[in-house]
Amino acid sequence: MKIEIWSDIVCPFCYIGKRKFEKALQNFGSDKELDIIYKSFQLMPDIQTDPSLSIDDFLAREKGMSLEQARELNRQVSQQAATLGLDYQLDKAVVANTFQAHRLLQYALSQNLQQQIKERLLQAYFSEGKNIDDRDTLVQLSEEIGLKETEKVLAGDQFTAEVKMDLLEARQLGIKGVPFFVFDRKYAISGAQEPSVFQDTISQAFEEWKSEAFQ
Template identity: 60%
Template structure:
């Protein structure tokens, strides 16, 4: 059975939701029959990478809130992440466009290493403060995982169409925020829900998939 997850690299709740989903899946007896695919989504396609701007400054400007309010927002997600064992370092996060990272994830999907790549990119952004729009940085991260054809991909427009396709599909489905989880093309869950919610969705959709394995359109 297939589970598709629309998410963005710079989305703090996407990493939190990933952990909660993984906890639910880990406790599912038939997890070896579940295929997880990450789909591309950009919270802000127009954002320009700026290594001189902090995330707090970016949030203040983009959401029209005070710096103090933006700091409260980052403090809250950092606290929520810590509950899931994630040590967010938001003070060091680099304001970056994620389109190039999504192309890397599309490449990783073709090589069966997408889950490892997704985790590495999220960790690099939220915990290590790396610029996930920088080609040398992405090549370094990809080499750690064992991806091939990385440089050729990033120095071309390869997998651009695949990223745009995922984004277009998210609009067709009606996704307005991420993370967004789609179970067997039938059930959708929005947000970083508790593991119990994911566990129930996995169990229900799997039972129906076993009974009628042909995926149902949303």
């Protein structure tokens, strides 16, 4: 059964949602029968990569709030992430456009390494302060998980069409926020819901999928 997850690498709730979804999978006995695919989504497609700009300053500017309010929001989301074992170091995070990283995710999908590079990208952005719009950084992260030819892929325009197709499909489905989980194109969950919500939906969708498969 296919599970499609629209998410963006710089979305703090996407990493949190990923962990909650994974907790639900731990209690699901037929995970080998699940085909989990990460789909491309850009929260801010027009953003310009700027390593000199802090995430607090960027958030304050984009949301029209004070710097102190932005800091408090980032502190709160970091605390929420910590309850799931995630170490958010948002004071190090680099403001970056995610299009190239999504191309890498599409390439990794073609090489059956998407799960590994998705986790590595999220860790690099949220915990390590790496610039995920930097080609050398993307090549290095790829090499760490055994993904070859990344430099060659990113030098051209390979997998650009796949990213754009995902972005278009998200608009067609009316997806305006991420993470957004779609189960067998029948059920959907928006946001970083609790593991029990994911578990119930996975079980229901899977039972229906299995019964239809054997009809």
